[in-house]
Amino acid sequence: MDMLDHWLSQHDGVITRAQAAICGLSGDAVDRLVRRGTWQTIHRGVYFVADRPFTADARIRCAVWGAGTNAVLSGEAAAFWHRVISEAPSIIEVTTPRKGRSRAEGCRLRRRDIHSKDIVERRGMRVTSLDLTVLEASIGKAHIMDRALQRHTNLEGLRQADARNPGRAGASEAKRLLKVAAHGARSEGERLLIGEFRSRDIRGWVANFRWGGYELEIAFAAEMVAIEIDGWAYHSDHDAFQRDRSRQNDITPNWTILRYTWFDLTERMDHVIAEIISTVDRIRCSQPR
Known part of the structure; x- marks a missing residue:
């Protein structure tokens, strides 16, 4: 049974009828193991040894x-x-x-x-x-x-x-x-978000807005809400990470920054839009008239 035990240990306790024959078991021997409950029939001709977790x-x-x-x-x-x-x-x-x-x-x-x-x-x-x-x-x-x-x-x-x-x-x-x-996901993500703004008739935003020597990808300038889109981690490197964080630190005292990944924009766009609108509306309502 050494060959059989080795097979089962290497294959997660799963064996087929044909594989059992290679390990030296006859069809009758397999049927006896099933009747005893030692082996469970999972699919036709496929068995699992019942002495271990499935x-x-x-x-x-x-x-x-x-x-x-x-x-x-x-x-x-x-x-x-x-x-x-x-x-x-x-x-x-x-x-x-x-x-x-x-x-x-x-x-x-x-x-x-x-x-x-x-x-x-x-x-x-x-x-x-x-x-x-x-x-x-x-x-x-x-x-x-x-x-x-x-x-x-x-x-x-x-x-x-x-x-x-x-x-x-x-x-x-x-x-x-x-x-x-x-090509990186940042520019593609920006296009996706702008397209969503236009399809939903969301106004008050500007693309590639310049402020204090920086270019903000998308900005609600009146409310000072900046939207930053991150690319795939595949493209990230230490220098790019440091540039992004230094840039964010410089503008944070004046701006509210919302960061999204390309996956946010492709897998949960409704959440992204709701968060942006909520943030812009909250700031707009708090501004002096």
């Missing part, structure tokens, strides 16, 4: 192996598997080829063909490559790409994965994120 890794492994031999972990769950994000998503996405048989057990199944360079094995399981994973997991959650660019990959790797897998769901959004990452 972890997030075990749940993901069961879903992928339950979908068939050609299944590949993808999306946010793949980002968790690559350790780009720290929490496993509630929905596990698994990708299988367009042709062939597969099952959707305990997962959201996608049928598509992935370039061979973007299918890798990590900890004994098939998963989309780090770069393709980052591209796909970042749709609607751009902070994943920012974090990955800081610690795990680079723009060229992401571009190559994007080119190898055209036509996939979210490809156009991924291209936009790559463009933002290449």
Whole structure:
């Protein structure tokens, strides 16, 4: 049983019927373990040893192996598997080829063909490559790409994965994120916020307002409220950080400063707008008439 114990310790306590046979167990032996309650049947032909916690890794492994031999972990769950994000998503996405048989057990199944360079094995399981994973997991959650660019990959790797897998769901959004990452998010964020001001007919603001030798990105000059937009952490460096903080310290005695990230503007714009309007209105009401 040494081979079996080693397998289970290396694979989160999860094993398939075919893998059990490689470890020397007959089909009858597997069935006896299930009847005794020593093994739990999670999906058809996929088992979990009941003497240990059913972890997030075990749940993901069961879903992928339950979908068939050609299944590949993808999306946010793949980002968790690559350790780009720290929490496993509630929905596990698994990708299988367009042709062939597969099952959707305990997962959201996608049928598509992935370039061979973007299918890798990590900890004994098939998963989309780090770069393709980052591209796909970042749709609607751009902070994943920012974090990955800081610690795990680079723009060229992401571009190559994007080119190898055209036509996939979210490809156009991924291209936009790559463009933002290449040029920084600050100017893009400024355009987003100004566009929102215009669409909501918010008035009284000025873009690129000069004051005391500084240029404020967006300012409500009469109320002295300045809006500063930070770029991605991927682009930050010590000198830029110091310049931004020195600039803020110089204008703070006179101005109220509201700082937002690109993610604030793309993921919670309503909150941003409400905070800006509330701040401007409060100052406006407190000014002498």
